[in-house]
Amino acid sequence: MLALRVPREKAEEARVLLSENQILDKHHRIRHSEDFVEIPVLEFPDHELLKKFARLNAVVIDERQYPWRETFKEPFRDILKCIQIPDDKKELLPTRWEQLGHVLIMKIDAGLDDWLEEIAGAYSEVLGAETVLRDVGGITGEYREPVLELVLGAETEATHVENGIKYRLDAARLMFSSGNVDERIRMASVCKNAEIVVDMFAGIGYFTLPMAVHSNLEKIFAYEINPLAHKYLIENLKLNRVEEVVETKLGNCTEAEEDVADRVVMGYVGTTHEFLPKAVRILRESGIIHYHETCPDRLMPDRPKGRIKQAAKTEGKTAEILNIKTIKSYAPGVSHVVVDARIE
Numbered sequence: 641m642l643a644l645r646v647p648r649e650k651a652e653e654a655r656v657l658l659s660e661n662q663i664l665d666k667h668h669r670i671r672h673s674e675d676f677v678e679i680p681v682l683e684f685p686d687h688e689l690l691k692k693f694a695r696l697n698a699v700v701i702d703e704r705q706y707p708w709r710e711t712f713k714e715p716f717r718d719i720l721k722c723i724q725i726p727d728d729k730k731e732l733l734p735t736r737w738e739q740l741g742h743v744l745i746m747k748i749d750a751g752l753d754d755w756l757e758e759i760a761g762a763y764s765e766v767l768g769a770e771t772v773l774r775d776v777g778g779i780t781g782e783y784r785e786p787v788l789e790l791v792l793g794a795e796t797e798a799t800h801v802e803n804g805i806k807y808r809l810d811a812a813r814l815m816f817s818s819g820n821v822d823e824r825i826r827m828a829s830v831c832k833n834a835e836i837v838v839d840m841f842a843g844i845g846y847f848t849l850p851m852a853v854h855s856n857l858e859k860i861f862a863y864e865i866n867p868l869a870h871k872y873l874i875e876n877l878k879l880n881r882v883e884e885v886v887e888t889k890l891g892n893c894t895e896a897e898e899d900v901a902d903r904v905v906m907g908y909v910g911t912t913h914e915f916l917p918k919a920v921r922i923l924r925e926s927g928i929i930h931y932h933e934t935c936p937d938r939l940m941p942d943r944p945k946g947r948i949k950q951a952a953k954t955e956g957k958t959a960e961i962l963n964i965k966t967i968k969s970y971a972p973g974v975s976h977v978v979v980d981a982r983i984e
């Protein structure tokens with residue numbers, strides 16, 4: 641497990657820095673030895689933070705496991721303890737939630753409508769949140785917008801930190817799927833040096849940011865049709881100091897320049913297949929497409945593979961399927977999958 645080893649006298653300073661940067665692992669115990677303190681961390685600190693830790697003579701280590709802190713052993717058990725609602729209603733309480741910085745997002749059963757304030761208060765206290773949004777309609781429309789109601793707090797603009805990257809967004813108006821974390825991490829390492837990448841559905845930078853931060857690219861052209869998502873995309877590029885490598889375009893990716901890219905990312909679901917011929921044309925002579933689709937399990941893997949091959953053929957090219965991976969369950973019997981294909 642990752643931890644920061646810091647001289648005793650600098651431990652509090654380091655702990656505050658970790659907390660401010662949202663990578664302090666509050667769920668595991670800090671370890672004390674004679675001269676040093678080891679503070680569990682959620683992820684490897686970014687470059688800037690590492691420089692600050694170096695000044696404290698602190699180093700990141702990965703040498704041992706740290707025991708759970710009792711109070712955090714089972715957040716749901718703690719929530720149950722401090723919630724004041726009738727016992728027969730407790731089985732309706734949400735056992736899953738999404739947390740983006742200080743904002744909690746969860747489905748709350750209609751049978752709990754009379755206790756919304758108590759419920760939001762208990763969850764936010766135990767989970768360290770300030771705002772609670774109730775998911776009342778999932779993700780909808782071309783912009784993939786969440787349908788949420790404010791239950792507690794006021795500030796819905798949040799910063800989610802993951803894999804050394806800061807994602808800032810208005811959680812009440814834009815989606816962020818924590819279930820796609822593995823794919824965001826994977827995209828951080830698939831690119832080759834000096835590539836040109838086109839992200840056709842950039843959003844706030846779900847894939848553009850990990851690629852820009854963790855790869856050595858010549859350029860990413862990031863298309864986003866929703867002005868609000870585009871505004872946060874620009875803010876996130878600055879926040880992660882990658883404005884130089886990414887050029888954003890507010891508009892439809894169907895307008896993207898063609899014959900320019902080594903790699904195209906299609907992180908969108910629903911009608912993504914309609915954009916496949918365009919993706920093939922955006923590529924230079926040859927290149928890679930990362931194609932996302934929500935596919936009924938009974939049509940896997942033939943439908944997504946077939947759609948890519950067909951689009952390549954339409955454009956006078958061929959497609960070699962390199963990899964197909966399930967990202968998460970999307971609905972009963974339907975999976976969100978990503979296919980990597982080489983187009984030539």
Ligand SMILES: C[S@@+](CC[C@H](N)C(=O)[O-])C[C@H]1O[C@@H](n2cnc3c(N)ncnc32)[C@H](O)[C@@H]1O
Binds near residue numbers: 843847865894
């Ligand atoms: C929300 S992201 C998908 C999320 C991502 N797969 C994830 O969860 O990690 C998709 C983005 O594509 C944008 N979009 C949809 N159609 C588009 C188009 N034709 N051109 C450019 N952007 C588009 C939406 O506004 C949205 O911000």
